[in-house]
Amino acid sequence: MGQKPHYQLFIDGAWVDGADGQVMASQNPATGEDWATFACAAPADVDRAIAAARRVLDDPTWRDMTQTQRGKLLYRLADLIEENAAHIGQIETTDSGKLLAETATQSAYVGDYYRYYAGLADKIEGAVLPIDKPDMHVFTRREPIGVVVAIVPWNAQMFLTATKLGPALAAGCSVVLKASEIAPAPMLEFARLIEAAGFPPGVVSVITGDAENCAIALTRHPDVDRIAFTGGPETARHVVRNSAENFAVTTLELGGKSPILVFDDADLDGAANGLIAGNFGASGQSCVAGSRGLIHRPILQDLIARIQSKMQGIRIGDPMDAQTQIGPLCTAAQVSRIEETLDAARAGGAQIHFGGQRLDQPGNYMAPTLVECPDASIETLKVEMFGPVMSLLPFDTEEEAIALANATPFGLGSGVFTQNVARAHRVSSRLKAGICWVNTYRAVSPIAPFGGYDQSGYGREAGLEAVLDYTRTKTTWISMSDAPMANPFVMR
Secondary structure, X not given: OOOOOEEOEEEOOEEEXXXXXXXXXXXXXXXXEEEEEEEOOOHHHHHHHHHHHHHHHOOHHHHOOOHHHHHHHHHHHHHHHHHOHHHHHHHHHHHHOOOHHHHHHHHHXXXXXXXXXXXXXXXXXXXXXOOOOOOEEEEEEEEEOOEEEEEOOOOOHHXXXXXXXXXXXXXXXXXXXXXXXXXXXXXXXXXXXXXXXXXXXXXXXXXXOOHHHHHHHHHOOOOOOEEEEEOOHHHXXXXXXXXXXXXXXXXXXXXXXXXXXXXXXXXXXXXXXXXXXXHHHHHHOOOOOOOEEEEEHHXXXXXXXXXXXXXXXXXXXXXXXXXXXXXXXXXXXXXXXXHHHHHHHHHOOOEEEEOOOEOOOOOOOEOXXXXXXXXXXXXXXXXXXXXXXXXXXXXXXXXXXHHHHHOOOOXXXXXXXXXXXXXXXXXHHHOOOOOOXXXXXXXXXXXXXXXXXXXXXXXXXXXHHHHHHHEXXXXXXXXXXXXXXXXXXXXX
């Protein structure tokens, strides 16, 4: 076996080890073995990255670049991402255990996100205001918000980076990207593409490290203007508290406990596939996982039988194998947490129809699991599982289904399966979630906003308006009168 790769930090256009020399190992979830090491940022490294980001905002090479020129850099980055998607996918799969079939495809697809924002770069416009004072010319312009800290988790790194970095760079901001200390390798590989695309040094730095030395120092730094965070609610609370130190504009894309409602007029095979996509796609490691299946009581047993039949054919194994459908979970702690939650579900009267145990083999493998719940108190219906666990709960009426769906502090994704168009509109409009999929699940696009309600966060990523969230509006008043300014003690 060859020497393990070592990843440095990318700060101000240079590859460096951390100031205090701290190094962490990264495990391959499919084998449980260390496969790479990476440098961890210290507070001094955070200061360097933020200082570079602040400096470049006043550097003519970035400050005076036209919006069209910024768009061309983003187009170039998109091309490089597509050209290197297979390589980045392999690195991400090795580091996180996600299926290569998904990581390589997702890496290639996020090129479209950068193209979308490349096209918007020179569409960021101000306006001339029809002001009520005829001797004044008043107009607005959109200016870059400034230094952005973008924090992404390990589970959908290229996608979640694109939804932040694309609009931030299109708007003319500078960005310090903080990769998760769990499986950061693909983000550090991605930094090479940013460098190759031709962005001036300091426009984007990519670092990683622990909370104390890196994340806290980043989110409370006085020179940060904007924080874009994706992660869990508990960490988000710390981020919000830290942002009180710098008043950084903050958006949060957090976890979820998304409901999928299946009515008795639904296409049951389609609904079964939707539930499988929502629970077992990405091995269940998705913030929009539809892990609360709410099923019209008359069809519950029929749907369980169809799901069980499909589960028997699921391929579990090596995430590098194109035929694999469920791979290992990213960390051993996830498997242990799922086992504990399933024990609590059994104690509460839930029935495990399929799976329910870790696999007896090397790596962090959990069997896909189907849980039938007698009531809404079952633990698997309340906590974010982040693994391949599907929980089903019956309902009797449309009103009851909506009430059960909304009985959660989260509100990110939701799904509705019905062939009744009126019901689809009626129910989707009442679900308290930022996203609703009807007769499908887990679809994304750079054109469609992504974000949640309540403890699933606030703000939206992707879509037209996201780029404006990385700007500030400046209003300019110009007097067109030749007369000197009148009484200074009276507001005009």
